Amino acid sequence: MQLIDGKATAEAIKGEIAIEVKEILANGGKQPHLAAVLVGNDGGSRTYVNHKVKACEQCGFKSTLLEFEETITEEELLAVVDKLNKDEDIDGFIVQLPLPKHIDETKVTLAIDPAKDVDGFHPENLGRMMIGLPGFLPATPYGIVQLLERYGIETSGKKCVVVGRSNIVGTPMSLLMSRNAKVGNCTVTLTHSRTADLAAETREADILIAALGKPEFVTADMVKEGAVVIDVGTSRVKDDSKKSGFSLKGDVKFDEVSPKCSFITPVPGGVGPMTVVTLMRNTLLAAKNR
C-alpha cells in the first residue's frame, strides 16, 4: 500500500506556481489576485478560506477576503458578485459554499463571470469541460487528476467507480475520468443514493472515488484487492479527545480499507490540499488570460 501525499504534492505545485509568478513580475506583469467571499460563520468554510488565503501568500498572489453576516440578502450578495466581476484588479474569485438557505446558490453561481470563475462551477466552464474546450476545471476533480498523474497511476482501460453525484465533485469527476486524456480513458460508473447494490459496484472498481460526504461510509468489504482509493470526504465529527472538539473524517474507513489498496489518499493531507492548489493554478491561468 502506498500513501498518496496530497499535502506534499500541493506544496511542490505551489513552489512551481511561485516561480512562474516571480517571472511574470520580473517581466513587468501584474500580480495575480484572488478574492474569496465568505458568508456566515461556518467553522469548516472559515478553515478552508483561511487555507486559500495562506496558499495565495505562498504562491505570491494578492488575496482579498470579503466577509459578510449570515443575514446578507441575495440581492446584496449578487451586487457583491457584480462588483467583483467588474473589478479590473481581480483575476478570479470564489463564493464559498454552502450559502445560507435564503440565498439561491445557483443564482449566485450563474452571476459569476465565467472568465473569473476559478472554482469552475459556472455552466459555461462545465460545458467547456464536457466538449474538451479550454476553461476552468472544477478544483477538486482536477486536483485528483493531478494526483493520479503525479503518482504515475495508469487509468487507461481501468474501471473507475465514483460514489456521489454532486455538481462540484462526483458528476464532473466521472466526466474527467472518461475523457480521452493522459489521466482518463476509464470506463466509469457513477453511483449514488439510488444505486441498487452499491457494494457490488464498488467492488468492481480499479479506481474508487468516494465523494458522498458520509464519514467512514466505505468499508473494506466494498473494496477490491489492489484498488486505488481516492477519499474526497472531509466531515467534521465530534471528538472530545481533540482540543478543537472535532476530528476530520473521510468517506473511507481508512484503517480497514488501506491494507487492501495499491494507493490511497489520507484525510487530512490528501485531496483537500490539492483542491486549494488547483484553485491557485486556475487563478494563475485567469491572470494570464487577461
Ligand SMILES: Nc1nc(=O)c2c([nH]1)NC[C@@H]1CN(c3ccc(C(=O)N[C@@H](CCC(=O)O)C(=O)O)cc3)C=[N+]21
Ligand atoms: N466555492 C467553494 N469552493 C470550494 O472549493 C469549496 C466550497 N465552496 N465549499 C466547501 C468545499 C470544501 N473544500 C475544501 C477545501 C480544502 C480542504 C482542505 O485543505 N483540507 C485539509 C484540512 C483542512 C483542515 O485543517 O480542517 C486536508 O484535507 O488536509 C478541504 C475542503 C472546498 N470547498
